[in-house]
Amino acid sequence: MSNSFPTPQLFCSRCITFDYCRWNAGIISSEKVDRLKSVCEFVTNxxxxxxxxxxxxxxxxxxxxxxxxxxxQPATENDYTEKMIEYSKNLLSEFPEIDGFILKGKSPSCGYDGVKLYSGSHKADVRDKSAGVFGGILIDTFGEYPIVDEYRLENPAIWEHFITQIYTIAAFREIKSDKTIQNLIDYHSRHKFQLMAYDQNLMRLMGRLVANQDKQSIEEIYADYEILLLKTLSNMPRYTQNINVLYHALGYFKEKIGSEEKQFFIEEIEAFRHGVFPLSVCLHIIRNWIIRFEEEYLHSQTYFRPYPDILVNLQPFSSRIEKLERLQGIKKN
Ligand code: SF4
Known part of the structure; x- marks a missing residue:
């Protein structure tokens, strides 16, 4: 469990906390983006x-x-499509390496899905939903990377998924600057539980790549590994996959902890299963055991501390209490 983390490089639509650049000279506030600012570097536009x-x-x-x-632009009847397409393509073709993207939702320019598509410029119906022009081109160019809007960031599960993605990708970006097989072996080993929680099959394929049974060049191994890594991280892990990994980790301590402590942990896993606590509560218990029993192998696993604690999300207290009451049968549905 590292105390040092990579610094993710993020892109963010500039009107989200960075500048008063909305059409009405407004700005969008986002507590999540503000928190990310303290530990990430941003490119904005x-x-x-x-x-x-x-x-x-x-x-x-x-x-x-x-x-x-x-x-x-209905007020002027001007059509900015070509100008926006040309600008977006030029901008994105020169982008630095970015680990994740936060786009303004519902914007006809920055939105990447669900943007209202009207049947006309004035007093017209909404005919469909689409991507905005810049957001659509960004998805075409960087679709395999983590992309969210400020609305989705407020969903606790999406938030946890997004920050796990960006830290895992940022750590890979760092080792890419010194492409050695040993760096990749270390990276794969440190992220094993993390990747297991996302997709065990893809994790095994990545392991085979690292073992280099096909005698590929180092450039090819890194390129193929990166493709598999982004694919592995692309879907949010099901809670059952995390639970499997938590039980797998419990196996390391079952001879060392008492039955009451073990029962307590199992109850916490059940609370996570029912959405009472976020995953981080269970991870904190294991982190405590890792330190107490000096479990070296698990100590190296990023899974137990995938990102800085400042980003740990706690659901609103009222929502946790409600779920806890249901779990304990206090409140009848
Ligand atoms: S949504 Fe995009 S284009 Fe619109 S104000 Fe924000 S950053 Fe600018």
Whole structure:
């Protein structure tokens, strides 16, 4: 369990906490982004401002015209589609290495899904939902990387998934700067429980790559490993997979702890299963055992401390109490 973490490099739509650049000169507040700022480095951009629309400006919307999606400013009837596409492609082709993206949800420019697509510029119906122009191109270019909007970041499970992804990818980016087989062996070994929680089959495939049975070059091994790593991290682990890993970890201590302590831990796992506590509560108990019993192998596992404690999310107290009452049968549904 490391006390030193990599510094994830994130992209964020600039209007989320960074600048008053929205169409109405407003800014979006986000406690989650503020917390990330204390431990991550950010690249930000406001595509609408950068293509020359200025602040404040008349708002834009997506409009379906002749079966194509256009980025239109209803107040002026100007169509900014081509300008935005050209700007976005140029910008993204020169991007530095980024570990994850936070985009403004519902924006006709930055949104990456669920953006209202209107049937006309004025007083028109919403015909469908789509990606914004910049967000759509970003998904096409970096779709295998973690991408969220500020709404999804408020979901505790998505938040935990996103920060686990960015720290795991950032650690890989760091070893990529010195591509040796030993660095990759160490990385794979340290992340074994983490990868197991995401996808055991892909984790085994990655293990085979590291063993280099096919005698690939170091460049090929790193390139293939990265593809598998991003794929492994792309889907949120099911809670049952985390529970399997927690029981696997419990196996390391079952001869060392008393039956009451073991029972207590099993009850905490059940509380996690029912959504009363986040995963981090169970991880904290194991971290305590790792230190107490000096369990070297588990000590090296990032799973038990995947990111700095400042990012640990606790669900609102009221929601935890409600779930706890249900679990204990105090409150009848
Ligand atoms: S959503 Fe994107 S384009 Fe719109 S204000 Fe925010 S950063 Fe700028």
């Amino acid at each position: 406001c595509p609408e401002k950068e293509i020359g629309l200025g602040v404040p400006r008349d708002s834009l919307r997506l409009v379906e015209i002749d079966k194509t999606i256009r980025l239109v």
